[in-house]
Amino acid sequence: MLEIKSIAKTFKSGKNDVVALNDIHLRVEKSEFVLIKGESGSGKSTLLFIMGGMLNPTFGNVVVNGKDLFSLSEKNRGKYRANEIGFVFQSYHLLPYLNVYENIMLPNELAETKIDKEAVFKIVEELGIKDRLYHKPSQLSAGEKQRVALARALIINPSLILADEPTGNLDERNTLEVMKYLKIFQEKGGTVIMATHGNLADSYATRTIRLHKGELIK
Ligand code: ADP
Ligand code: MG
Numbered sequence: 001m002l003e004i005k006s007i008a009k010t011f012k013s014g015k016n017d018v019v020a021l022n023d024i025h026l027r028v029e030k031s032e033f034v035l036i037k038g039e040s041g042s043g044k045s046t047l048l049f050i051m052g053g054m055l056n057p058t059f060g061n062v063v064v065n066g067k068d069l070f071s072l073s074e075k076n077r078g079k080y081r082a083n084e085i086g087f088v089f090q091s092y093h094l095l096p097y098l099n100v101y102e103n104i105m106l107p108n109e110l111a112e113t114k115i116d117k118e119a120v121f122k123i124v125e126e127l128g129i130k131d132r133l134y135h136k137p138s139q140l141s142a143g144e145k146q147r148v149a150l151a152r153a154l155i156i157n158p159s160l161i162l163a164d165e166p167t168g169n170l171d172e173r174n175t176l177e178v179m180k181y182l183k184i185f186q187e188k189g190g191t192v193i194m195a196t197h198g199n200l201a202d203s204y205a206t207r208t209i210r211l212h213k214g215e216l217i218k
Helices: 044-051 074-084 100-109 117-126 142-154 172-187
Strands: 002-013 016-028 033-037 059-064 085-089 160-164 191-195 207-212 215-217
Touching: 002 044, 016 044, 016 215, 033 044, 033 172, 044 059, 044 160, 044 191, 074 085, 085 142, 100 117, 100 142, 117 142, 142 172, 160 172, 172 191
Parallel strands: 033 191, 033 207, 085 160, 160 191
Antiparallel strands: 002 016, 002 059, 207 215
16 A cells, blocks of 8 residues: 655755665555654654655655655645545644634645535544534643544545654553554554554554664664
């Protein structure tokens, strides 16, 4: 479902180039749950952003469901992403001036499949945040915020979820809660690729890969 070939990324910052990724090859099949581990600065976020078509690689291809992301125009790549890929970040990325309902509705701006009210009601029920629908993010706990972000990622029925340390700001109970929802998504046929530091996610993964200084360790 996802194949990356010869991916390299160099950031130009001032006089010094930073090589964030070097010659990464990876194939991920439908319904895998892949953990990406590696110390801070090893390239996990860069890799996830490139996999999602949000960051251009310096070299290489990313093929998702047969589509070569970086051969698409920027507009078509954005559309594809909006319909097929859900993102979850460590810091939630909720819009502070929108309530929970409006945050979950946000993909409507980009995705082709229109999200209806009923779908939002259903997903907040499933994620246990139904009574938070009209609250702003600032009124929510960390765990609730991340469940809203998950709802926003899941509402488009993506084939792939990319999660960048989604439990990095959560305690153990909330971490396991988030892992549970990612696992349900995967068991229904979705693919999950998640970067993480800790060990709490280990038993949820079907495969773990390791990055070290921008290279995959065999
Ligand atoms: P991780 O997520 O594993 O902590 P990152 O992918 O964020 O690692 O970073 C990999 C390397 O790329 C680091 O050395 C980081 O400093 C560098 N890097 C990331 N983003 C940028 C950027 N926008 N400009 C310059 N260097 C960057
Ligand atoms: Mg990171």
